Amino acid sequence: MSRIFSDFKAFGLAYLRSRTGFFFALIFPVILILVFGAIFSQSGAQKINLPVQDLDDSYWSHTYLKFLDKTGAFSIQMIASDVDFDQYIKDELLVLAMQISPGFGTSVSNALNATGPPASIVLKGDPTNSYFSIGQGAATAVASQLAFYGHNVTDVAVVVPQTIGKPQYTFIDFFVPGMIGFTALTTPMFSMSSICSEYRNRGFFKLLGSTPLTKSEWLAAKILWYTVLMLASIAIMYAVGIAVFDAHFTITPMAILLVIVGVFLFTSFGMFLGVFVSNPESASALANAIGFPMMFLSGIFFQVESMPVYLQYIAKALPLTYLAEGLRATMSLGNDVVAATDLVILLVSGIVVFVIAARSMSWKGK
Amino acid sequence: MSEIVLEAKGLVKTYGDLNAVDNLDLQVFKGEVYSMLGPNGAGKTTTVEILEGLRDPTSGTAKVFGFDVQKDYDKVRSKVGILPQTFEPWDRIRPPEAIAYWAGLFGRKMSKKDIHELLKMVDLAHKDKVGGERLSGGEKRRLGIAMALVGEPELIFLDEPTTGLDPQARRGLWEIIQSLADVGKTVFLTTHYLEEAENLADRVSIMNKGKIIVSGSPEELVNLYGGGTHVVLRGAGEDGAKALEKLGYKSTVHNRDVTAHVPGLMRTKDFMAQINQAGIAYKDFETKRPSLEEVFFNMVGGRMEEGVLKQ
Numbered sequence: 001m002s003r004i005f006s007d008f009k010a011f012g013l014a015y016l017r018s019r020t021g022f023f024f025a026l027i028f029p030v031i032l033i034l035v036f037g038a039i040f041s042q043s044g045a046q047k048i049n050l051p052v053q054d055l056d057d058s059y060w061s062h063t064y065l066k067f068l069d070k071t072g073a074f075s076i077q078m079i080a081s082d083v084d085f086d087q088y089i090k091d092e093l094l095v096l097a098m099q100i101s102p103g104f105g106t107s108v109s110n111a112l113n114a115t116g117p118p119a120s121i122v123l124k125g126d127p128t129n130s131y132f133s134i135g136q137g138a139a140t141a142v143a144s145q146l147a148f149y150g151h152n153v154t155d156v157a158v159v160v161p162q163t164i165g166k167p168q169y170t171f172i173d174f175f176v177p178g179m180i181g182f183t184a185l186t187t188p189m190f191s192m193s194s195i196c197s198e199y200r201n202r203g204f205f206k207l208l209g210s211t212p213l214t215k216s217e218w219l220a221a222k223i224l225w226y227t228v229l230m231l232a233s234i235a236i237m238y239a240v241g242i243a244v245f246d247a248h249f250t251i252t253p254m255a256i257l258l259v260i261v262g263v264f265l266f267t268s269f270g271m272f273l274g275v276f277v278s279n280p281e282s283a284s285a286l287a288n289a290i291g292f293p294m295m296f297l298s299g300i301f302f303q304v305e306s307m308p309v310y311l312q313y314i315a316k317a318l319p320l321t322y323l324a325e326g327l328r329a330t331m332s333l334g335n336d337v338v339a340a341t342d343l344v345i346l347l348v349s350g351i352v353v354f355v356i357a358a359r360s361m362s363w364k365g366k
Numbered sequence: 367m368s369e370i371v372l373e374a375k376g377l378v379k380t381y382g383d384l385n386a387v388d389n390l391d392l393q394v395f396k397g398e399v400y401s402m403l404g405p406n407g408a409g410k411t412t413t414v415e416i417l418e419g420l421r422d423p424t425s426g427t428a429k430v431f432g433f434d435v436q437k438d439y440d441k442v443r444s445k446v447g448i449l450p451q452t453f454e455p456w457d458r459i460r461p462p463e464a465i466a467y468w469a470g471l472f473g474r475k476m477s478k479k480d481i482h483e484l485l486k487m488v489d490l491a492h493k494d495k496v497g498g499e500r501l502s503g504g505e506k507r508r509l510g511i512a513m514a515l516v517g518e519p520e521l522i523f524l525d526e527p528t529t530g531l532d533p534q535a536r537r538g539l540w541e542i543i544q545s546l547a548d549v550g551k552t553v554f555l556t557t558h559y560l561e562e563a564e565n566l567a568d569r570v571s572i573m574n575k576g577k578i579i580v581s582g583s584p585e586e587l588v589n590l591y592g593g594g595t596h597v598v599l600r601g602a603g604e605d606g607a608k609a610l611e612k613l614g615y616k617s618t619v620h621n622r623d624v625t626a627h628v629p630g631l632m633r634t635k636d637f638m639a640q641i642n643q644a645g646i647a648y649k650d651f652e653t654k655r656p657s658l659e660e661v662f663f664n665m666v667g668g669r670m671e672e673g674v675l676k677q
Contacts, residue, residue, distance in 0.1 A: 006470020010459055017458035017497070203452040209420050210448035211471040211517075212440070365421040 003213050007221035015225065024191075025229050029183045030240050033175065050135060051088075052098040053079035058105025060146070064121070064157065065100075067145055073138045085124075089164050090333045093325060095126040096135050097164075108157055112150035119157040124164050126332070128174040130301065136161050165332045172245040176237055177255070177327040178300040183233055184262040185320050188226040189270040189291055193283040195222075196274020196361070209363035216358050223267045230263050231256070254330040254339045261343055262323040265350035269319075272357040300324045319349050368395035371521050371552045372417060377426035379412050379576075386412045387423070388576035396520075399543070399553040401567035402578075403560065403658070405666075405675035409576040410556040411451050414525050417554070418448050430521065444472055447514030451525040451556075455498030455509050461485055462494050464509060465516060472517035488512045488542055504535030511542055521552045528562060529673065540566060558673035560658045570658065572665055574675075579665050584658055591664050592656030594630040597637060598623055601649035609646045624648075 016022055050068075054061050069076055079088055085099050099122040110116025123139055125132035136159060143157040150156060163169045199205045208218060234251060241247035270287065277283040295301070297311060298320035304312055315321050326342030329335040372394040379387040387409045394400040402410050415421035417428050419439035428435045431442045455464055462481050469476040476484075485491045488508040493501060501509060507527050514522055524543065528536040536559075543566055546553055557563055563570045564584045571581040580587060599606055602624040610617045610626050615637075617626040628637045634653050641648075663669055668677040 002473060003471050006467055009470075010456070010463060010467035013463060014456055014458045202454050203450055204454075204456070206415075206420050206450055207448075207453065208471075210418060210443070210446070210450075211468065212443050212473065213471045363420070365415055 004217050004221045004224065007213065007218060008224050011221060012225050012228075015229075025183075025187050026233055026236060029179055029233060029237060033172075033179055033237060033240060049077075049131070050074040050096055050098055051077045051079050051092070051094060052100070053081065053083065053085050053088075054100045055081050055102045056100050056104035057081070060105035060108040060119070061100045064104075064142065064146065067142045068139065071138055071142060074135070086164075089124060090335050093329055093333065093335065093338060094124075094164065095129040096131050097124050098122065098139065099124070104157075108146060111156040112146075114150070118155040121157060121159050122162055123159050124162045126174045126328075127163055127171040128178055128301075132161075165334070166248060168248050169332065170245070170247075172241050172247045173249040174328070174332050176241050176247065176249055177331040178324055179237060180230075180234055180255070180259060181262070181298070181320060181324040181327050182295055182300060183237075184230055184259055184323060185266050185291060185294065187229065187233070188222075188263050188267040189273070190284065190287040192222060192226075192267050192270025193273040193277065193287040194280040196271050197277050197283040198280045200274075201279060205361075205363040206365065215361055215363060219268065219271055219354065219358055222271070223264050226263045226267050227260050230259050234259065249331050252330045252336070254336050254343070255327055258323060258326045258330070258339060258343055258346065261346045261350055262319075265319055265346055265353055268350060268354040268357045272353060272360060275357070275360045294318050294320045297321070298324050319346060322346050368397065370394070371396050372428070372430050372554065374413075374417065374428040375426060377413065377416060377428055378424045379409070379416060379421070380424045385576045387416065390426070390576070390578055392571060392578060392581070394521075394552060394554055396552055397547075397550045398568040399547045399555060399566050401563040401570045402554070402556045402573055403558065403563045403570050403662070404556075404573035405558055405670050406673040408573045410558075410573055411525055413573070414451075414523055414554065414556055418446070418523055419443075420448075420450075444517050445520045447517060447519035447522040449507070449510045449514045449522070449524045449527055451529070453507065453510035455501065455506055455513075457499040458497045460494060460497055461490050461501075461509050461512070464498060465512060468513045468516040474517060476516070484512050484515065487515075487545070489538065502535070504531050504538060507531065507535075507539060508542065511539070515546075519551070521554065522546060523554045525556050526558065527555070528557065528559060536562070558670055560662060560670065564658045572662060574666050580661070587658060587661045588656055589630050591661045592630055592658075593660050593664055594632070595628045595634055595637075595656065596625055596654040597628055597634060598625050598652050598654065599641070599646065599648035600651060602646060606646050606648060609644055610641075613640060613644060 052065060054065065065076060068074055079085065089097050101120065101122065104119045107116060107119030111118045121139065121143060123136055125135065139159045143159050146156040147154055163174070165173070238251060241249070273286055273290070274283050277286055297315045298318050299315065304315045304321065322342040322345045326339040330339035370393050374390055374392050377387050377390040378385065390413060402413065404410050412421065416423045417430065417435060419435045422436055431445060433439065433442045459467065462485065465481045465484060466476065482491055485494065488511055490505060490508050490512065493505060498509070511527065528539050531539065540562065543553060543555065555566060567584060569581060569583055570587060571578045573579065580591060582590070601622050603622045604619060606624045607617045607619050610624065615626045617624050628634060659669070666675065668675045
């Protein structure tokens with residue numbers, strides 16, 4: 001333990017004194033939150049995979065859904081009317097769902113006759129997901145088409161967007177869990193791959209090989225360091241989220257566990273990548289080549305279900321998918337059952353990658 | 367006989383068709399400074415790294431403190447200190463922090479005073495606020511030696527510790543290495559500087575093309591393979607040269623000074639006794655002893671310049 005602590009302390013000192021490492025670990029995520037938060041907190045635009053609960057089951061609700069389907073922008077799946085809509089969203093981890101309330105048809109008829117206010121359609125979604133704004137735009141456009149059935153009527157039906165989860169949740173409450181998953185991938189994986197390459201090129205591994213420190217202890221020290229760094233990063237993100245955007249998300253114990261296991265996995269994976277590259281620049285390029293597609297396929301920014309089938313298979317094979325899903329489940333939806341399943345998947349993957357990484361790496365010369 | 371600290375038998379390391387280490391046998395005894403001398407590419411570092419347990423041999427065995435370097439190095443790791451040829455300190459880690467780090471890895475508790483004393487010994491105490499990347503070449507090597515000493519090792523490997531350093535920095539490191547020898551540490555030193563081996567080593571092995579060509583103390587090597595001593599008899603003139611010829615010695619005359627070649631195994635004192643007995647007149651005399659440079663030239667067939675063999 002003292003050896004791990006010694007390596008942890010020395011590595012931490014060197015790390016914090018590296019401006020690049022400090023910037024990417026603690027400052028870069030905050031800048032992303034500020035920039036993306038400012039842009040997407042008031043968003044709007046279109047698209048796909050739309051579960052719909054039609055509690056009205058009337059001519060007008062059928063007409064609306066028929067028009068919606070004709071746009072070709074959505075794949076509509078019906079939710080049974082006796083199902084609890086909010087619970088269904090939570091259980092299925094949906095990023096977009098629509099509910100047509102009882103009396104929708106009557107409201108449309110009244111609005112067409114100018115004897116009542118417009119009917120409303122509830123569209124619930126994750127505001128950080130691009131499909132929420134796309135879906136909202138398309139659903140609103142179709143709702144406005146119903147006005148053609150009347151004379152001199154402009155608003156027959158309106159789409160009411162709502163965030164899933166707690167009513168007070170806003171964009172930032174969904175954005176931060178994704179950002180935590182993103183940072184848990186980038187910080188350890190990108191830097192570990194470069195560090196391994198640098199250590200080998202500069203003879204540090206040989207030097208360490210001359211001490212009683214084992215490879216597993218060295219890797220454990222790195223995992224410990226990145227875990228501490230990630231927890232500090234989360235604390236900063238949390239503080240900025242509250243101070244700047246009045247965020248309401250909660251950091252649950254399950255979220256902490258997911259981050260720790262995620263860091264364990266991605267630190268090991270970074271070390272594994274570092275085994276195969278000759279210099280830090282190549283390591284960085286390899287980590288980017290693997291890391292960035294992983295980010296965009298893991299459901300952090302785009303709905304996995306709306307991707308082509310082959311990409312969905314790839315997404316399901318990516319560990320970041322489970323980290324992002326688990327963090328969103330526990331932090332945004334309060335669904336710890338799904339988060340626990342994701343935790344187990346990440347832990348098993350982490351153990352496998354740790355063992356492979358430790359065995360692949362040799363501190364000896366050839 | 368002294369205790370054997372390190373022993374290699376039939377050590378071979380091949381890379382394709384190249385025999386980097388070619389059937390090498392050696393022994394290092396407790397408390398001695400053993401120097402492996404040879405040009406770049408002779409196989410010194412490969413040999414040292416095998417003996418350090420940082421590289422596996424193709425065949426042969428090596429033992430450190432009686433433990434096999436491939437299987438049981440973990441058992442003696444804390445008794446061995448290593449300064450690799452390519453040593454670099456960590457960037458942004460200051461010398462006292464580097465020492466504390468290494469002490470932690472060796473499970474040794476060192477107070478700030480202990481660390482200061484160790485840095486003082488390698489003349490780095492005044493650099494305690496400077497990051498590793500900002501140390502000079504000589505300072506980096508001195509820090510490397512200090513780190514190698516943290517575990518209080520009995521055997522210290524120093525792989526070309528002075529290569530690339532200026533003469534002053536080199537002399538400074540010699541003093542440190544000599545001080546290690548003075549306190550009874552066993553030092554395994556590789557170098558391509560002949561004067562370094564001659565000044566520091568109790569025993570020297572000359573290595574070339576993966577093989578040890580000769581081994582022995584510098585005096586033994588000079589006597590056996592240095593080609594003998596040159597004695598200059600001032601003012602002895604042509605008569606002196608002729609008298610020397612009668613005694614069986616080759617000589618040359620220059621400005622009435624006669625330079626005689628005394629064979630390697632003969633002591634200068636015995637030669638002078640013969641001269642005096644023969645009544646050869648001279649005003650003064652001086653001896654020019656060969657050095658390891660001559661030994662190296664005679665055995666390898668070339669001279670070394672900064673590690674490069676010039677045939």
